[in-house]
Amino acid sequence: MKRFVRQLLPFASLLLIIIILSIRVPHEFLTASNFLNVLRRSSVNAVIAVGMTSIIVSGGIDLSVGSMLALAGMAGAWTMLKFGGDSLSIQAMWLGTGAGILMSTLCGLLNGTLITRLKLPPFIVTLGTMSAFRGIAYVMNDGQPYNVPGYSYLGKGELAGSPISVLIALVIIVLASLALRYTPLGRYTYAIGSNREAAFHAGINVDRNLTAIYTLSGLLVGVAAMIATSRTVSAQPTAGISLELDIIAAVVIGGASLSGGRGTILGTIIGTLLISFLRNGCTLLGISTNVQLIVIGAIIVIAVAVDQMARARAK
């Protein structure tokens, strides 16, 4: 029962924010277009947060997702321009999308390989690759963005009235929840995060599973990167700076433990929406983006503190 209440906590906070905003700024907030807007903005973060959840459940962390996002976007856009010329063909767009996703998948594979082969802490490895990936993204076009006019389907397109990006995020969320719950890889992720030594002694190939987790997370960052590129119809080497903090915050607010073994996709999605609605609400209420930083910082600390207290009482 207490466990249930605890998982309800982020959800209740999300509802609370929605209710407060509905009362304070009903005409601006309670509109379909505003909600769709928030969801569309959340979709990039949600897709990345899904991967981050598995990494954090496995007891790791990935600080490089923001840089990876920029690098994947740049690689995708470069490929489109290289093969599509000035008038981007559909084929070139597909090819570029694939290339962007492939790029970040390789980035994830690199993270996973360095962590398992060199036996380095994920924090250190991804701190390094965070800097390196960003550097490559800058070097690619001398710090300038690539414009990909016409590549707007993923970011702005709709299917049966729903934004494509939100649909993609939904599919990924559902698949990842199922994978974490119903596949051995998902189970091993929890086991490794809970007790890596015990997992090894139970015959789990810890290195291979960890590498898979980081690689899959890289793949998801690639999907998010192409959505983000499509939304602005350009790939920015400055995209996703300090994005990792928002993502980690969402995962932690959603109830995952940074020491591993605990966390759910559902919790993470609620955490992501919480931050998005908070941002949206601050904007509607006329609170400056600078002050928003303070609010979000406070929410992170409060959310984790309340979670800890609930946990201590449950014991």
Added chain:
Amino acid sequence: MKGISKRFGPVQALADVTFRVRKGTVHALCGENGAGKSTLMKILAGVHEPDSGEIELLGQVRHFSSPGEALEAGISMIYQELDLAQDLTVAENIYLGAEPRGGLPFTVNRRAMTAQTEALAREYGFTVKADARVADLSTGDCQIVELLKALRRKTSIIVMDEPTSSLSEAEAKRLFAVVRQLRGRGLSIVYISHRLEEVADLADDISVLRDGKVVHSAPASGLTIPAIVQLMVGRELNEFYPPKDATIGDVRVTVKSLSSAEGVRDVSFEVRRGEIVGMAGLVGSGRTEVARAIFGVQPKQSGEVRIDGECVEIHSPADAIRHRIALLTEDRKRTGLCVDLPCFWNITLPNLDELGMGRILKPAKEARIAAETGSRMNVKWSSPQAPANSLSGGNQQKLLVARWLLAESRFMIFDEPTRGIDVGAKREIYALLNGLAREGKAILFISSELPELFGVADRILVMRRGKLAGNLVTRQTNPSEVMHLAAVE
């Protein structure tokens, strides 16, 4: 301590317990796990406050609302898991929070600290290196450091919780000498141990707790070990070790010239179907390392392992499990269980392929199978979904046995399976080993307690310095021969 009662939620942990410790005596506190020993001692140490009852120290009623106050009053606790700062030196640990001040503000006079540590150690006849890092010390030496830490505080009562559970016999002997010496100096020692031989040997007084009540409290003389056991469990345990009835069959496991990077040298032995082979040796003699080499945790450098005649190549625990070898490690919290995950996940963890769930899990079926295996093992849990750390030590151990039972292991290695669990649970483990033997499994049973090796094993292997020093038939040997082989060159 008079009329102490304490309730945790619905559980009455202690009911009107009166416990007196005389000055200059060793008072053993016995009882099964969950009998209330730890709670009683935590009340004495100020960790918990009693619901009713009072503590009297040297005729004065005292009230401790924090461990600091109890320490101040001269009551020191030495827990089973020692709480020393691993990266600090011996002297730094002993003087933690009471460092001699240096000449300048906020500085420590390290030279004085070292000198005082050495003086303190000399006073009690210990030899310690004041500037050694605690992480580099053996468990036995860490215990000495804990004792010195307590003695530095001018303590009058020392509570020791399972002090010998991770000591070798030699280290334990040294500890007993120390305990006797401290008693001679007028200190009172409360001694909690599951090893009743020690208790009978050491204690002046014995109190036995059962279900939160004191069922016996008197001088130790005249109380035999079977009598203590009976008081603890409240029923007669005529046969502490269940009779063996497994038929010993063909050779199942052959280990030939096994060597590993962890110091195992040229170890060869056989285990037959239905046979329980014990492995004795001092701490550091390479017993666990043999298990780790066979199981692929630290793969062997040379030698071979055959199972049912087939030569098996093992480079990782995954390989070992594929060949149906099981290892119950000595430290179930560190290398055994994922304690915050559900019980049934822990049971099925290495068996998902085996259960036809190598690609897609079927949690309902999984929970059902785990529950069946668990109940075969007589695991007491609130539900298979409960986290493993909600179980007692003995039940956690059974959870791991259930895991390997489900894996249909042919060769099972038990490394110290009864460490830190109560008498009743120990007996269940022994019965379990017999049951597994009856099913034709080959069992290697590593233990530091000679009585249980003699009670359970058909043969006893003795390890010394990474080599096999003896291979004895239990019925044709005796504990002193085993000790001699283990300890003497």
